């Protein structure tokens with residue numbers, strides 16, 4: 001089953017629920033949905049619930065999340081009975097600070113290492129634990145920036161997984177509509193002007209007119225007008241340049 005040929009055209013043109021079913025038929029429980037607990041993840045977790053897909057839902061707890069992020073995870077567990085597996089880095093933030101002598105996230109040249117230690121390595125651990133051959137992400141072309149060309153299906157050579165982006169052709173209003181229609185829990189910080197939510201030290205609300213990702217790593221904005229926009233846990237972000245020209 002795991003060597004089955006993926007028909008990318010059929011996947012792209014299928015209804016989104018059918019995309020989840022296609023992934024399930026191809027990979028069964030050898031697939032991970034990497035859940036950020038943001039709105040797109042809410043849609044995907046709800047679709048996994050609706051279809052009964054066997055995907056392992058994995059939440060990477062960097063140990064630097066907002067308490068509200070952990071609360072959304074717990075709401076999904078309670079409301080839908082979903083098994084959401086939390087994976088953490090091997091070292092606590094305190095130990096990391098001792099090793100590197102500083103809080104890496106505070107510096108433009110420390111952030112990539114911090115994201116590598118607290119996000120990428122735990123993902124690798126999860127892939128090994130579940131012997132996963134595929135990932136489901138919530139990336140959408142409508143997010144723009146480095147994601148404006150995100151394909152429906154790609155691959156991540158770092159973890160030797162096929163990567164499915166079932167929401168690649170969705171828009172923000174479709175996401176909102178789905179969440180409302182199905183009464184899906186939503187991260188409470190969206191109600192406080194946050195537009196994209198990651199670790200607490202690297203996430204701020206956005207001002208009117210700012211790009212949705214302007215609140216990520218805002219403190220690292222530097223004099224040449226660039227700031228990181230992605231943590232690179234998604235391989236397609238990594239190859240599409242993690243530092244984009246800041247437009248805010």
Ligand code: SF4
Pocket residue numbers: 062064104105110111112114115116118119198199201202231
């Ligand atoms: S988002 Fe910030 S705190 Fe979180 S892992 Fe990356 S650099 Fe570290």
